[in-house]
Amino acid sequence: MSEPQSLTILGATGSIGTSTLDLVGRLPERFVLSSVTAGTNAKALAAIARRHGAQFAAVADPAAYEELKAQLSGSGIACGAGPAALVEAAERPADRVMAAIVGTAGLAPTLAALRRGTTVLLANKECLVSAGDCFMRTAREHEAEVLPVDSEHSAIFQALEGRNRDCVETATLTASGGPFRTASLERLEQVTAAEAVCHPNWSMGAKVSVDSATLMNKGLELIEAHHLFALSAEQLRVLVHPESVVHGLVSYTDGSVLAQLAPPDMRTPIALSLAWPARMTTPVPRLDLARLAKLTFEEPDLVRFPALAHALAALGAGGGAPTVLNAANEVAVAEFLVGRLRFLDIARIVGAVLDRAAASPLTAPAELDDALELDRWARMLTREAIARAPESA
Known part of the structure; x- marks a missing residue:
């Protein structure tokens, strides 16, 4: 990149937003922050806006507006609150928009970013699961580029790059299996919320961590992949891979299988979306395959994890x-x-x-x-x- 890229982060205080800020904060000559948003944490959002020189900050919760305004007093940073303010943040000029708001609250602002014809770095599952046809049509109509941020979709994106889609047989998303991969049904009946949010490999928010524990997260990702890559339900697979090193695989008609490997650190796929079509250096530890020694795979158990079965049924329907x-x-x-x-x-x-x-x-x-x-x-x-x-x- 010869000129600094302007960036808006929708969901700046969450795990994806925090990892994104870690990367862009290391390269201030390459990235400038346009707008940042959060759900309710006005104090944290104001600190981010000040630290990174954002022009606009918005909280989803109107009740948090006065605190945000007070925290930004004297900074010259404009602010707002409520759903309309989130849309305003997405509509403000920026070369790239990181869409990392969790839940359906992210739908309207992410669609607003698409209508600007900007590049959307998509980390919000609900945009494609709840409104996939509408979302991808809007992207096409406004010539907006959609780059996947989830590690699995980033892997498939890379394995598909520049290749004939007619030669694709299947795309496989991997799942760590979560904290209860080997647990019995009797054990699963007793799982507490505190246990479910403790993922063995990834650092995520509570809702995504629970989805990972039930394997619903993988089901939602299959639906996303269907829309992102125009693949049929029959072409999409899931493999449980406890090491979380292989993030996705694409099988071709000649028998070749292309896989993407990386440490379980979200900064790797985030960095790809920030720099694409180039790549950028990250502080992520490098893989040592000799030290890993082995990588294991297994089929998901739809009896112990019926949430994935429900997602597969919804995708098929x-x-x-x-x-x-x-x-x-x-x-x-x-x-x-x-x-x-x-x-x-x-x-x-x-x-x-x-x-x-x-x-x-x-x-x-x-x-x-x-x-x-x-x-x-x-x-x-x-x-x-x-x-x-x-x-x-």
């Missing part, structure tokens, strides 16, 4: 089923994290909601409002299903 899946899972995980559901109840509730929703015609959301309305309806169904369920916690 298409239409609005992935939107319902995502909404039901978000509600169920939130209830688990506060102790109102057991670990295995998450998949039970999601399955019940998908079954009930299947009785209605579920077309794929064509626009943002359609996705949000279907999401709202699915959340209502989920709360009803939880209310009808036997006492769980």
Whole structure:
């Protein structure tokens, strides 16, 4: 890059945002910060904006506005609060937008960034799971580039680069298996929220960590891959790989398999998205394959981890089923994290909601409002299903 790249970070205080800031902070001559956003943590957001010289900062929670304004007093940094302010952050000029807001709250601002025709570094699963057709169509219409940030999608992106898609047989996403890979069903019934958020390989937020523990995260990533790479459900696979070194593989018709390997550190795929089509140096430890000695793989167990089976079913059903899946899972995980559901109840509730929703015609959301309305309806169904369920916690 000859000129500094301007960057907006949607979700600057989360794990992806923090890793992104670690990278750009090391190369101030290559990156300048345009806008930053957070959910509720005004103090942390203001500190980021000041430290990195951002022009605009926004919190999703209107109640946090006064604190943000006070923390930024005298800095010259403009600020805002609420959903409209998040959209404003995405609409402000920036060469690249890191879309790292967790949940459906990230839909509107990320779509706003696409409409500017900018390069979106996509770390928000809900954009593709809840509104994949709409999202990718918007990107095409506005000639916006979408670069994957998830380590698995980054791996597939690299293994597909410049190759004939007609020769692709399958793409495989790997899963660590989470903290309960070898646990029995009896053990899984007793899993606590504190245990579920302790991932053995990755440092992630609570919701994503729980999704990884249930393997729902891998199911959501399959749906993302379907939209990102225009691959059918039949072409997508999952392999459990406890070492988290091989992040994705693409199998070709000649028998070749191309895989991408890297340490389990999100700064590697983030760096690729920041520098693409170039690459940038990172402080990530280098792989020592001789020291690793072996890499292991196994098929996922859909009996002990039915959340993945539900995601596969939603991917196969298409239409609005992935939107319902995502909404039901978000509600169920939130209830688990506060102790109102057991670990295995998450998949039970999601399955019940998908079954009930299947009785209605579920077309794929064509626009943002359609996705949000279907999401709202699915959340209502989920709360009803939880209310009808036997006492769980």
